[in-house]
Amino acid sequence: MASNRLACRECHHIIDPDENACPYCGSTSLTEDWAGYVVITHPEESEIAEKMEVTESGEYALKVR
Known part of the structure:
Protein backbone atom coordinates (compact mmCIF):
# COMPACT_ATOMS: atom_id res chain seq x y z
CA MET A 1 0.00 0.00 0.00
CA ALA A 2 2.92 2.34 0.57
CA SER A 3 3.37 3.15 -3.15
CA ASN A 4 6.12 5.64 -2.29
CA ARG A 5 3.89 7.65 0.03
CA LEU A 6 5.57 8.69 3.24
CA ALA A 7 4.57 8.24 6.85
CA CYS A 8 5.43 10.69 9.58
CA ARG A 9 7.35 8.99 12.38
CA GLU A 10 5.82 11.35 14.94
CA CYS A 11 2.07 11.39 14.17
CA HIS A 12 1.83 8.45 11.67
CA HIS A 13 -0.06 10.53 9.07
CA ILE A 14 0.39 9.31 5.49
CA ILE A 15 1.59 12.12 3.23
CA ASP A 16 2.63 12.66 -0.38
CA THR A 41 -13.16 9.35 9.69
CA HIS A 42 -14.67 9.88 13.14
CA PRO A 43 -11.84 9.73 15.68
CA GLU A 44 -14.13 10.57 18.58
CA GLU A 45 -16.08 7.33 17.92
CA SER A 46 -13.17 5.06 16.96
CA GLU A 47 -11.48 2.53 19.23
CA ILE A 48 -8.55 2.37 16.83
CA ALA A 49 -8.16 6.15 16.96
CA GLU A 50 -8.22 5.99 20.75
CA LYS A 51 -5.49 3.31 20.83
CA MET A 52 -3.40 5.28 18.33
CA GLU A 53 -4.06 8.51 20.24
CA VAL A 54 -5.46 10.09 17.05
CA THR A 55 -7.74 13.10 17.36
CA GLU A 56 -8.00 14.15 13.69
CA SER A 57 -9.57 12.46 10.68
CA GLY A 58 -7.10 11.26 8.07
CA GLU A 59 -4.96 8.49 6.65
CA TYR A 60 -2.54 6.81 9.05
CA ALA A 61 0.15 4.14 9.03
CA LEU A 62 -0.30 1.48 11.70
CA LYS A 63 3.41 0.67 11.99
CA VAL A 64 6.19 3.13 11.22
CA ARG A 65 9.84 2.14 11.29
Whole structure:
Protein backbone atom coordinates (compact mmCIF):
# COMPACT_ATOMS: atom_id res chain seq x y z
CA MET A 1 0.00 0.00 0.00
CA ALA A 2 2.92 2.34 0.57
CA SER A 3 3.37 3.15 -3.15
CA ASN A 4 6.12 5.64 -2.29
CA ARG A 5 3.89 7.65 0.03
CA LEU A 6 5.57 8.69 3.24
CA ALA A 7 4.57 8.24 6.85
CA CYS A 8 5.43 10.69 9.58
CA ARG A 9 7.35 8.99 12.38
CA GLU A 10 5.82 11.35 14.94
CA CYS A 11 2.07 11.39 14.17
CA HIS A 12 1.83 8.45 11.67
CA HIS A 13 -0.06 10.53 9.07
CA ILE A 14 0.39 9.31 5.49
CA ILE A 15 1.59 12.12 3.23
CA ASP A 16 2.63 12.66 -0.38
CA PRO A 17 6.24 11.84 -1.32
CA ASP A 18 6.99 15.41 -2.44
CA GLU A 19 6.54 16.77 1.11
CA ASN A 20 9.66 17.75 3.08
CA ALA A 21 7.82 18.02 6.40
CA CYS A 22 4.57 16.69 7.79
CA PRO A 23 1.80 19.22 7.16
CA TYR A 24 -0.02 17.97 10.27
CA CYS A 25 2.65 18.11 12.98
CA GLY A 26 5.60 19.79 11.26
CA SER A 27 8.03 16.92 11.79
CA THR A 28 10.73 16.30 9.19
CA SER A 29 11.13 12.68 10.33
CA LEU A 30 9.44 10.99 7.37
CA THR A 31 9.87 7.46 6.05
CA GLU A 32 8.84 5.11 3.26
CA ASP A 33 9.26 2.22 5.71
CA TRP A 34 5.76 1.78 7.09
CA ALA A 35 3.09 -0.92 7.16
CA GLY A 36 -0.64 -1.09 7.63
CA TYR A 37 -3.09 1.55 6.52
CA VAL A 38 -6.13 2.92 8.25
CA VAL A 39 -8.48 5.77 7.43
CA ILE A 40 -9.97 7.44 10.48
CA THR A 41 -13.16 9.35 9.69
CA HIS A 42 -14.67 9.88 13.14
CA PRO A 43 -11.84 9.73 15.68
CA GLU A 44 -14.13 10.57 18.58
CA GLU A 45 -16.08 7.33 17.92
CA SER A 46 -13.17 5.06 16.96
CA GLU A 47 -11.48 2.53 19.23
CA ILE A 48 -8.55 2.37 16.83
CA ALA A 49 -8.16 6.15 16.96
CA GLU A 50 -8.22 5.99 20.75
CA LYS A 51 -5.49 3.31 20.83
CA MET A 52 -3.40 5.28 18.33
CA GLU A 53 -4.06 8.51 20.24
CA VAL A 54 -5.46 10.09 17.05
CA THR A 55 -7.74 13.10 17.36
CA GLU A 56 -8.00 14.15 13.69
CA SER A 57 -9.57 12.46 10.68
CA GLY A 58 -7.10 11.26 8.07
CA GLU A 59 -4.96 8.49 6.65
CA TYR A 60 -2.54 6.81 9.05
CA ALA A 61 0.15 4.14 9.03
CA LEU A 62 -0.30 1.48 11.70
CA LYS A 63 3.41 0.67 11.99
CA VAL A 64 6.19 3.13 11.22
CA ARG A 65 9.84 2.14 11.29
